[in-house]
Amino acid sequence: MTAASAPMPAMQIQCLPERSWPLRLGLLGGGQLAKMLAQAASQLGCEVWIAEKESDCPAAAVAARTWVAAWDDLPTLLEFARACDVVSLENEFVPVESLEAMEQQGCTVRPGSNTFRRVRDKWAQKQTLAQAGLPVPTFAEVNGPEDVLAFARIHGWPVLLKARCHGYDGKGNATVHSPEELEPAWQRLGGPRGRRLFVEAFCRFERELAVMVTRAADGRCAVYPVVETVQRNHVCHIVTAPAPVDASVAHRADDIARAAIECIDGVGSFGVELFLEPDGRLWINELAPRVHNSGHYTIEACECSQFENHVRAVLGWPLGSPRMRTPAAAMVNLLGRCQGSGQPIGLEKALAVPGVHVHIYGKKTCAPGRKMGHVTALAETVEEALARAKQAAEAITFGEPTISCQG
């Protein structure tokens, strides 16, 4: 915890080159996070370009231009980056080497490859956090199932088996409760195919919390209020703000989150997922090197959203206040239930619920668990906000199912 309270080092601000007008922000990835980033950037007069594998992505409809490129198509990505004033990203799928290549060509990439390298590989992320004295559950590299068994002998069952890269929304993670469950989990996560895995002690948490941090290039931070997150099938489902924790927990969560983003030298908005144990201890679960689902509520609930602050940070502008403008807020994700079209059904019922803000991402197809949109409600209490957000969210389904599904 010493890192959290250490004075912030003075940093050299990387000056952006003399810019043309309009200032062009390039985003690698065109999903809903890019869409919401693009909307914030457009309000500030920036032109937003998107690079994505498919032209038919949520952000394409609100961006000035969309480039279609695979994440390993380096020539196209470099051409894209050279045409932008600043490049940022909305997911973890871009190879670090592509970011490095952009930087070597003189492009401004924020967050940079130095940050990305420390976050994208979850094992490296944990190493970085642990070395900074930050609280992370005990973890170890594993080269075969026998290493997992050895780890469990010391730390007990269950253990978490995780892929080092490319995991999100629970993909790439398995909770292993006994030796019998180990082999199937090892198979599923790709261990036999040479995918690098690691193991982590299971945290018997009381709540899952999250803190969004936006960090500017000069090291200043906007730390958003600590929120509670509730997952459904490992996918973020509900976020309530502020989290129902006492002031000392909130204060420590703030310190830990800030220190975590400092130790990866992050520039932009980052999600810090935390576990809260019954005795009040906090552990860092995971960092997201980008805007994050746990911060969607900030669009309506905070003075300056995680999206606008990300844009401000990566363009070298002063950060806005992360203060809440409402006593309480709740966000409920609109998760797909079936395979089918992306057409929202019941939107008019959701819009009739007082005090709710509905976001439909515009994905063309729906799938079980797919994030299709979200609803944020503001109210005097978390309970009231949550009741409204749930009522609106439950009114919306997506598309005509093409195969049968379970409600």
Place this chain on the structure above:
Amino acid sequence: MTAASAPMPAMQIQCLPERSWPLRLGLLGGGQLAKMLAQAASQLGCEVWIAEKESDCPAAAVAARTWVAAWDDLPTLLEFARACDVVSLENEFVPVESLEAMEQQGCTVRPGSNTFRRVRDKWAQKQTLAQAGLPVPTFAEVNGPEDVLAFARIHGWPVLLKARCHGYDGKGNATVHSPEELEPAWQRLGGPRGRRLFVEAFCRFERELAVMVTRAADGRCAVYPVVETVQRNHVCHIVTAPAPVDASVAHRADDIARAAIECIDGVGSFGVELFLEPDGRLWINELAPRVHNSGHYTIEACECSQFENHVRAVLGWPLGSPRMRTPAAAMVNLLGRCQGSGQPIGLEKALAVPGVHVHIYGKKTCAPGRKMGHVTALAETVEEALARAKQAAEAITFGEPTISCQG
């Protein structure tokens, strides 16, 4: 005032045809109003198409597609309208005949030609309001300068001479203080070239007020709080919310504004500009058949903005609440000072002012008086909000001037 308190007639809701997904909203006009409408529509998952004379317009950067068409290019406008689920507009330049032609082809146009016809011609607008028993300053058709002199003999000087169509931001209006000023004003407004003019008694107002009203197709209205507007050279410069008027004035303003939009059978968001006399009397100055500068503050200050409510109204969805989420708000326009590029200078200084929200429209060139962006500040009091909004607005200028200008 009888119209204001009369019970609202039950109306038949015009059902939209079975829609494809994504729902496509077509906007005639691509300026800042279209840009902000497009952002609200995109959040709700709509696809926005723009029709504008130039492809390089503010809304183009945030719309899925931009059609380039002159306002009298009926074949292109019809093709555009047929491809959209609903057509709406952001300015008064589209000929009523074009809207009628779209409707005759079965397109849904909101507000419709029936509304537009009653608003676009300011003389017809005044006739409609007067016939509904609503308070408008005395006015008369004039066919030559002698008719103006006759009007002034009864009502006194000054008088307002106005073009019936195509006026906005003071263009098309002249305050005539004496017989000597009449001839130049008549010349300037195009009277000798056959432009149809009318004359209006001068209102010695204490304050200018405005009320935004969103009206749904079923007749339900969302009436926003009455605000005070301050003009600079006939262009909206400052808006403060709520207006510093007593409850009885605010209540009457609400009633008048609602009745005004009912009597033109409006669907969508409308601006109602009012004069407040020292004795508390209210007069309708003008209606705008679209979202309006006096309602920009609603993006951050109200539960549901004038833009989102316009989208909801024209798509037949339930309206959101127009209630303010903050005790006070102030909006200051960023008006161009010089001819030059549209590049904002000083944005980072403006963003450093606490509690402000900066909107840069992204116009490629600047001109004196041109609306280049706006700043909204929220605070506990109107004075505090105004001080912050002014501080931020004064920090921003646009471009390198190409000709000298007066600060």
